[in-house]
Amino acid sequence: MKRTILLVQSIITLLGAGHIALAQRDYEPEYLFDTKKVKLTVFGNTSDEFSFVDGANAYSIGSSGAFLFNYQYFIGMYNLDVQSDIMRDNIYPNGHHPVTNPLDPQYVYNSISFHHGGLWLGYIHKPNKLLHWGADLKVGMGIIALYDRDLEMSVFNEHHKDWISVIQPEVNIEFNFTRWFRIGLGLGYRQVFGVDNTEYTNDQGQSVRLFEPGQFSSPTGTIKFLVGGFAPRPHGKNNRFGENGFD
Numbered sequence: 001m002k003r004t005i006l007l008v009q010s011i012i013t014l015l016g017a018g019h020i021a022l023a024q025r026d027y028e029p030e031y032l033f034d035t036k037k038v039k040l041t042v043f044g045n046t047s048d049e050f051s052f053v054d055g056a057n058a059y060s061i062g063s064s065g066a067f068l069f070n071y072q073y074f075i076g077m078y079n080l081d082v083q084s085d086i087m088r089d090n091i092y093p094n095g096h097h098p099v100t101n102p103l104d105p106q107y108v109y110n111s112i113s114f115h116h117g118g119l120w121l122g123y124i125h126k127p128n129k130l131l132h133w134g135a136d137l138k139v140g141m142g143i144i145a146l147y148d149r150d151l152e153m154s155v156f157n158e159h160h161k162d163w164i165s166v167i168q169p170e171v172n173i174e175f176n177f178t179r180w181f182r183i184g185l186g187l188g189y190r191q192v193f194g195v196d197n198t199e200y201t202n203d204q205g206q207s208v209r210l211f212e213p214g215q216f217s218s219p220t221g222t223i224k225f226l227v228g229g230f231a232p233r234p235h236g237k238n239n240r241f242g243e244n245g246f247d
Contacts, residue, residue, distance in 0.1 A: 043228020052218040079117030097205035112150040116142025138168040184224035192216040
């Protein structure tokens with residue numbers, strides 16, 4: 001009888017342990033990324049970009065933020081905004097002619113406004129090295145417009161707006177200053193698509209196309225200041241650095 005009771009108790013204990021194990025397995029959290037295999041951090045940066053817009057030197061500022069996977073691959077968002085004062089002609093009403101039908105201009109003191117933003121993808125080669133290279137791609141949309149430069153530049157003062165698309169590949173060299181701070185130098189090319197065929201009347205009474213893609217497509221040079229989690233903590237459990245780079 002005693003043996004029977006012990007046997008029943010053993011069976012109940014085994015069943016209970018199995019139920020607990022299954023319950024723990026059922027309630028074990030699931031994640032999109034396995035943090036044991038994929039190290040996920042974030043970083044951000046400011047950008048100073050130099051290019052050409054409408055044949056003039058153009059200076060742009062921007063910012064970006066991204067998720068960084070295993071310290072090598074990233075995906076995020078960016079934005080860039082031209083700061084330079086790039087002047088354009090006065091715009092006259094249709095029918096204006098300086099001799100036969102002189103009219104007052106509708107828009108004066110015009111300057112170009114150009115800003116764009118969107119998806120940012122990239123790769124960093126051997127990021128543990130003091131000096132390393134990488135490549136990234138910006139794919140975005142933006143607005144080209146005119147504004148009165150006597151007024152403060154803002155979206156409320158823009159006119160003759162044109163939505164455009166931008167693709168901008170870039171190759172970078174980066175310097176590691178600390179585990180969380182880098183400076184990067186980049187060379188790329190900005191290709192602009194989707195510029196419409198809007199025309200305006202200039203001071204000579206001629207109908208001239210307002211914007212063309214070639215006025216905004218340009219080689220680019222960029223200086224970046226990056227802050228984020230670019231490497232594991234020293235002597236950490238998740239240190240994935242090998243002697244010659246990433247394992």
